[in-house]
Amino acid sequence: MITTDFVPGSPCWLDLGAPDVDAAVAFYRAVFDWQPEAFGGDAANEGRHASGYTIFRLQGKAVGAVGPLSEDGARSAWTVYFHTPDAAAAAKAAQEAGGAVRVAPAQAGTNEGRFAQLTDPQGAEFAVWQPGEYPGVETADGPGALGWIELMTSDSAAAQRFYGALFGWTTQDMALPGGGGTYTLVTPQGYGEERMFGGIMGVPDMFGPGGPPGAKPYWHPVFGTADCDATVALVTSNGGGLTMGPEDAEGVGRLAVCTDPAGADFVVLTPAEAR
Structure with a gap:
């Protein structure tokens, strides 16, 4: 689970790069009831920060943010930030x-x-965050908030080596039902299964010559919901798309893979224990 008691290597923030910030704000407000706040501004002021960076709040607590796409040729996507005590050291370690x-x-x-x-x-x-006055998300692991993250990659073993070297994550493999492959569960270094926060899935056929043009590995967020089907209906009625589901995953819950109107991927999940 994801908590707000951040430790090195744990997810602590996420933001969305969008071609139209106002359209993204309208979509996620309709789907999750997220309210916009200008970065460093007043929640009552729904205008955007001069940079375009806008905080999403759920019942007053920060759950993420959205900003304009800043890199040439970038597609709209969510970026997951991992807690670090030293962003410069983490960047150097990533290169090494x-x-x-x-x-x-x-x-x-x-x-x-x-x-x-x-x-x-x-x-x-992905990104790393070295907190100053702003630790990260203020609520997690509940309806409308980040509860899990997943890496879809062309090479699970190589990804595990990289993130293990960078963050010291510990991993645990589990076989997916019906011969669907291996899903690797991820936990911060030095912590037990109660701090498990995400998974790594190797899907080489999604990437490279056999996959969609330009497809590359990516992280996506999983947001909680009290009613997966109702949330999917809000996604599709507000211009988003449905890639998979809704469907039941044994021991996990009811989930669906969605896209927002600009194509950014995310998952909605009603946990098994909440049904």
């Missing part, structure tokens, strides 16, 4: 482990924290 730095370590705001935008060796993009 075969990854790349897309955005060098930089200050966010006045003293909110420092971040770096990185890419793993298979091409999946």
Whole structure:
């Protein structure tokens, strides 16, 4: 599960790069009732920060953010940030482990924290966050909030080596039902299964010559919902799409893989224990 008690290597923030910030705000407000707040501004003021960066709040608590696409040729996507005590050291370690730095370590705001935008060796993009006055999301693991993350990659073993070198994650393999492959569960270094926060799925056929043109490995967020089917109906009625489901996953819950109107992937899940 994802918590707000952040430890090194755990997910702590996420933001969406969108071609139209106002359209993204309208969509996620309709689907999850997220309210926009200008970065560093007032929740009552729904205008955007001068940079376009806008915080999403659920019942007053930050659950993520959205900003304009800042890289040439980038597609709309969610970026997951992992907690680190030193963004510059993490960026250096990522390069030494075969990854790349897309955005060098930089200050966010006045003293909110420092971040770096990185890419793993298979091409999946992610980021690190060194907190200052802003630790990260203020609520997690509930309806409308981040509860899990997943890496869809062309090479699970290579990804595990990279993130293991960078964050020290421990992993545990589990076989998917019906011969669907192996799903690798991820836990921060030094913590038990109660802090397990995500999974890695090797799906080589999705990437490369046999997959869709331009497809590359990616991280996507899993948001909680009290009613998966009702949330999917909100997604599709507000211009989003449905890639898979809704369907029941034994021991997990009812889930669906969705896209927002700009094509950013996310998953909605009603956990088994909540049904």
